[in-house]
Amino acid sequence: xxxxxxxxxxxxxxxxxxxxxxxxxxxxxxxxxxxxxxxxxxxxxxxxxxxxxxxxxxxxxxxxxxxxxxxxxxxxxxxxxxxxxxxx
Numbered sequence: 874x875x876x877x878x879x880x881x882x883x884x885x886x887x888x889x890x891x892x893x894x895x896x897x898x899x900x901x902x903x904x905x906x907x908x909x910x911x912x913x914x915x916x917x918x919x920x921x922x923x924x925x926x927x928x929x930x931x932x933x934x935x936x937x938x939x940x941x942x943x944x945x946x947x948x949x950x951x952x953x954x955x956x957x958x959x960x961x
Contacts (some may be wrong), residue, residue: 927954928954931954
């Protein structure tokens with residue numbers, strides 16, 4: 874609707890067509906992120922490192938911590954690990 878068009882007869886404000894194409898900016902952002910990660914970035918190694926960190930985080934729990942961990946897994950707050958219990 875052109876800005877000089879009168880508002881609709883019912884008094885509601887006229888709608889203005891507004892669109893922004895962010896495709897170019899998104900491509901540039903993605904290229905910058907990949908450049909910052911560098912050519913040696915290995916996503917599978919990162920995932921293995923995260924899994925090892927979680928294994929360490931949930932290892933050696935005492936009885937009360939293990940009970941709380943099991944409750945959180947049962948509630949769906951934490952994903953199950955191993956046989957459904959934190960690593961010993």
